[in-house]
Amino acid sequence: MSMYTREGTPPDSEMKAACETEKTTSLNPSAATQLPVSTNCLACSEDGRYLGLGHALGLSVWSASSLLCAAEWKQDALEVTSIQMTAMGESAYMLGAVDDMGVARVFAYHREAIHPLSVINTMENINKRSICLTFELSEGGDYAAASISCNGAAWLEVFHLPSEAWLKEMETAQKQDPNSSEDVDMKWSPVAVVIKIKPPKNPAGPLDGPLELFRTTDWFSRLSAQEVDRDAGNTKEKSESPPRCTQHFLWPCGPFPGGSKAKPAGGPVAVSVWWSGSQNLLQYSLHKAPKNKTDVEPVPDVLWPNAKTILCSAVSRCSRFVALGLEGALVCVWDRKSGSPLSVVMVTAADSDFSRMQFVDNCPDIGPDHDADVSQTFPAATVCVLLLCKSGATHTVTAGRGTQTLQRSERPKEGGDIPAVAAPVAFLQSLSLVVQRNGEMFLQDIINRSRVCSLMLPTTHRTATPCVPVYALSTEQQTLYIRGDQDSGCAASSEAGSQLFIFRFGESDIIRRWIVSLPDSPRQLNTPSYETLEDSCNLYLQQRALSVDERNDALTQTWKQLQETAATLQQTRKNCSS
Known part of the structure; x- marks a missing residue:
């Protein structure tokens, strides 16, 4: 019995059902x-x-x-x-x-x-x-x-x-x-x-539009010139502490402006990099020969501009999508295949200062269905991203072309309940592994936030370094490996010291119905590449044409809201003057 079966339990048996559920939803090593x-x-x-x-x-x-x-x-x-x-x-x-x-x-x-x-x-x-x-x-x-x-x-x-x-x-x-x-x-x-x-000498600001991404001849010098004037007063403060970078290896997927047409059979073809305090994600080709051997300042092949400073990032398993968590509670998902944003989502919660994000594999599409003709030309692109905030709150963003859905969880009331780890489990449908700062571990449904199963260590041990737990997930073996240390409050036993505890989810009846299979390698998920810049631009223009109705509806709705707001302000001013 799982926690999902508790709905509809009669009032007189709620306590008994709760006790049974508590027993059956705990998994031992x-x-x-x-x-x-x-x-x-x-x-x-x-x-x-x-x-x-x-x-x-x-x-x-x-x-x-x-x-x-x-x-x-x-x-x-x-x-x-x-x-x-x-x-x-x-x-x-x-x-x-x-x-x-x-x-x-x-x-x-x-x-x-x-x-x-x-x-x-x-x-x-x-x-x-x-x-x-x-x-x-x-x-x-x-x-x-x-x-x-x-x-x-x-x-x-x-x-x-x-x-x-x-x-x-x-x-x-x-x-x-x-x-x-x-x-x-x-x-x-x-x-x-x-x-x-x-790191760039001057943080580069956003460009004018998606097509500017592919103009790699003069944009870098232009951006630097723009930023010298705007950030002249902040240069000294930013230079006091060296910036740190975050990088992701990228596999073949879509256009690679400035690179060669020949795509290697295996291995990544590019690396994406962003620096702390920067608004831009930079992409460098790993197979583009430098113009000369003295070229010590490589120029990015692609720049993905953003309106706010980047706080965290993640790349999908197929490396087609790159998600960025930005200041101001913004989430931007870039589609490398089309060279344009898939979605930009505003998280309105006040405590949404992002710290980490990850893509969720095999997340059910909870948004509206895509048009059949559109999906035949371009496979339906809907992604799910799990966000972890510094406050301990978590958010799930499901985004696609013209659609977005956001689920939120409240900020934990107790400091020990703040998640140190909230990681999607690739081989479990819509489930994430949560390890809290108090050492408590459980599997949680990403969509409805219900606790599916608690992971219990023996009473003699506790999760080691719960703020930074030592663990590994094996997709092939459908297993969690995690370190546990002897509880100082327990008497010495034959199991003293650090132990490696193994949770085999494939052997549990509680978890088995959530298990799904995944390709062995991201290279099996690669979508067809578009070899030339012309193909990429054609793809972008076709996507714009197919989404014209959605964009017109959004524009009409925005204009209607502006008119209503203007009317309200005029009425307020008239009342004040009278």
Whole structure:
């Protein structure tokens, strides 16, 4: 029985039904195992076979089925604080890690051994020590992006990783000494810097219209000239603290102005970047050869302008849509295929200062149906975005061409009830995982905000670091892995210390009806590309023509409201004068 069955319960049996519901909607871990000391981070491979753990003295790879350590890499006086894992071949996995000193490294797990392949930001001079703030691997391990800070300056470096060469080198090393698990004097192929992106000297303001996005010859200089006058008084204040960047890898989808017509068969083709305090999302091609080798200031291929400063962002699984949370409680969803906004939504709640946002997979379309003729020409584009505010309130925005729907939840009354995590679960229809600051965990229906199932740890343990929980979700295995620490209020037991608790949702009758299947990779979701700028412009003009009735209705409604407001003001002035 789930909480949905409580509707219509007779008054005289409400208490009994509530007790039964409370029992049947609680899910206990399927398994647990001891964790290494100071396990700070956790990642799961896309195929669900292995777990990557970052902890004191290094990192380790575990089998997800047996929960046994398959291999480990150790180094004294080092603590891994961030880890990511992706498949780089049929029998090899790439790991990206950042330690407590801000050094990023790339590893490979191959044939029960971990190979340290590259150090991203080596410290050659202690006075010019660079710190890696964020490090991200693209799916498949073709690229990596590192946000680096050094002596008050900040920049983003995107690397091409020679994954195919590394696979061959690991196979060669294995044949030469199959009994050795260590790399002795092994020289791996070096990584190559594809692009180095620095923050704009002057924050760029919005452009005149969607078609301006594709004019990449003179817009950058024009924007800088405009902003020098407008922001001259704020330049000193903004330069005191270096800006931070947020980046997303983008897969083939739609037009790529300024780039080549040839689209690579695999791997991302671009990276999107926005800087703190900026209004614009910039897109850089990963396959566009620079005009000359001395070009150290790359010019973006595409600019997505916004009316307000960007606070947070998210990219859909297929990377066709980019959602931006803006100041002033605005949400803008850009459609990369058409090069125009899919929707702009105003969240009217007073406490809507956005902190994070994520796309919701398999969210039901709760808006009006699209016209059949329109969907035949352009597949119906309706997206669902989950927003988390700093106040703890959450909002769900469902947006499409000419349609938008907004659901809100109230700000939690207690500080412990504020969500530290509100993450959509890709393999569960319209459900999100919520971890509150008080350690409470549950699955919540994104649409009606009802609690579907509580996730209960044993009474001897509590959710570790609930403000920043250590967890991973496996879409392939339909499983949640989360760290729990022994409750200080409980007596010592045989399960002392940190434990890894496993919730297998596919084995639960409570959750099974929400489970859905997803493609294994974003590249399976790619829509047909439009190779030329002319094709993209034609698509945009056709969309405008097909939506003319909707836009005329909206214009008529707005004009009617303006007339009513003007009439009210005139009547108020007449009453005051009399």
